[in-house]
Amino acid sequence: MQNGLNYLNSLKExxxxxxxxxxxxxxxxLAALGDPQDKIPSIHVAGTNGKGSVCAMVAAGxxxxxxxxxxxxxxxxxxxxxRIVIDGRAISDELLNEFSELVCxxxxxxxxxxxxxxxxxATAFLVFEQESLDWMVVEVGLGGRLDSSxxxxxxxxxxxxxVALDHQAMLGATIREIAAEKAGIIKTGSLCTIGPVEDExxxxxxxxxxxxxxxxxxxxxxxxxDLNYSGTEGSYQKINHAVAANILKQLGFxxxxxxxxxxxxxxxxxxxxxxxxxRKLLIDCxxxxxxxxALCEYLxxxxxxxxxxxxxxxxxxxxxxxxxxxxDFGSEWVIFEPDHAKAVSAERIGEYLSRNExxxxxxxxxxxxxxxxxxxxxxxxxxLITGSIYLVGKxxxxxxxxx
Numbered sequence: 099m100q101n102g103l104n105y106l107n108s109l110k111e112x113x114x115x116x117x118x119x120x121x122x123x124x125x126x127x128l129a130a131l132g133d134p135q136d137k138i139p140s141i142h143v144a145g146t147n148g149k150g151s152v153c154a155m156v157a158a159g160x161x162x163x164x165x166x167x168x169x170x171x172x173x174x175x176x177x178x179x180x181r182i183v184i185d186g187r188a189i190s191d192e193l194l195n196e197f198s199e200l201v202c203x204x205x206x207x208x209x210x211x212x213x214x215x216x217x218x219x220a221t222a223f224l225v226f227e228q229e230s231l232d233w234m235v236v237e238v239g240l241g242g243r244l245d246s247s248x249x250x251x252x253x254x255x256x257x258x259x260x261v262a263l264d265h266q267a268m269l270g271a272t273i274r275e276i277a278a279e280k281a282g283i284i285k286t287g288s289l290c291t292i293g294p295v296e297d298e299x300x301x302x303x304x305x306x307x308x309x310x311x312x313x314x315x316x317x318x319x320x321x322x323x324d325l326n327y328s329g330t331e332g333s334y335q336k337i338n339h340a341v342a343a344n345i346l347k348q349l350g351f352x353x354x355x356x357x358x359x360x361x362x363x364x365x366x367x368x369x370x371x372x373x374x375x376x377r378k379l380l381i382d383c384x385x386x387x388x389x390x391x392a393l394c395e396y397l398x399x400x401x402x403x404x405x406x407x408x409x410x411x412x413x414x415x416x417x418x419x420x421x422x423x424x425x426d427f428g429s430e431w432v433i434f435e436p437d438h439a440k441a442v443s444a445e446r447i448g449e450y451l452s453r454n455e456x457x458x459x460x461x462x463x464x465x466x467x468x469x470x471x472x473x474x475x476x477x478x479x480x481x482l483i484t485g486s487i488y489l490v491g492k493x494x495x496x497x498x499x500x501x
Contacts, residue, residue: 101202102197102198102200105198105217106214106218109213110213110214121246123216126208127201127210128249134226136250136252138233140250141233141234141235141236141253141254141345142248142283143156143236143237143345144241144259144280145257145258145293146259146260146262146386147386148259149237149260150171153235154171154363154364155343155361156235157235158186158362159356160233160235160356161359163351165232166229166232166233167184167231170223173487174491175366175491176494178194179194181218182194182218198218198221200224215240219246236250241279241280242282242283243281243282254288255349256285258303259293259341260388261296263388274301281306288312289313289348290313291315291344292314293338294318294337295316300316315348317341324343324357333396334392339361343360367381368383369382369393370382377472378480378481379472379481379482379483380402381493382490384485386415386416387416387420390423391423393424397427397482402427403426404427404428405482407428408432408434408471408481408482409424409432409434409489410436410441410442410447411447412440412441412442413442415486417447417485418450421450424482429479430459431459432461433458434462435463436485436489438488441488444462465493465496466496
């Protein structure tokens with residue numbers, strides 16, 4: 099029997115529309131479970147981009163001290179289990195089934211219907227508590243204020259890595275509105291690390307911090323890149339490491355060993371290079387314009403042009419802008435559709451490319467054709483796989499299986 103997994107698979111992504119978002123349902127369920135979210139010291143990380151990388155780096159740094167560390171992130175690349183990690187390993191199907199069933203029972207007991215995201219984060223909190231971990235690192239799923247992870251009474255550190263335009267329908271149309279939503283994770287008694295955000299975003303974040311008597315440490319003002327530590331590809335990953343290192347310092351971990359360990363975090367599909375049948379592939383989950391901008395900075399720094407660009411996106415992203423930014427780096431485009439209900443059709447993207455006189459081919463959801471595409475690419479040309487994580491994960495899974 100897989101009652102817990104069946105329960106998770108039966109849930110909708112969201113319950114209600116954006117005007118009905120509330121933390122009350124998950125709070126009721128967590129209370130019935132004994133409020134596991136407040137039983138373990140936590141680090142809570144929000145941001146438009148970079149928050150997953152920062153979480154992985156912080157978890158790696160903490161683990162290097164000998165501590166037992168839980169990490170919860172979303173979405174996953176290939177397997178649902180990846181959203182709940184203990185000591186660097188995704189939990190087993192058995193553990194996921196066992197604890198998600200307990201969440202299901204608690205929801206039934208208090209007559210509350212959870213969304214998929216709420217059930218997953220509740221499961222993560224419960225697993226971490228029952229496994230008696232020393233720390234948990236929690237990535238915000240969307241925004242901050244009303245995100246289902248924002249039920250932690252007082253994280254040790256609350257961090258906002260970046261603020262950019264994304265999910266405007268839910269978070270607001272301006273940088274300041276989005277920053278205010280993300281700042282909702284800042285709580286009285288917490289420490290706070292802020293990444294390279296614009297001044298207008300910082301104004302909103304500072305307002306929240308001042309209201310809760312929280313001191314902010316800001317990238318570029320209170321800390322910066324540490325040139326003593328290496329190992330992270332790309333300027334944006336170096337910034338992410340600086341944010342992660344400052345979080346670790348705020349927690350009292352100052353040794354070179356801990357800070358260096360953060361650079362060695364395993365976080366696949368973020369400026370990840372793979373070699374396949376002699377060809378070089380760069381895989382990066384640049385799923386929104388800000389992410390693509392950071393990717394383009396890296397491509398420029400490495401003088402990478404004439405790429406075969408394998409791409410797909412969701413309707414909720416400004417995919418036209420993403421293509422425009424990447425245009426000068428690709429000589430040939432291959433369009434797939436992500437494995438998601440909100441995927442932009444390959445034909446629509448193809449029409450846009452055609453109007454802009456960009457050479458392309460359309461593969462739809464025929465993911466098995468990836469091997470054929472790689473083999474037809476000249477040995478001298480690098481291949482870039484980017485866009486939606488729901489596509490990148492699907493294609494990366496094939497490459498890893500074949501290695």
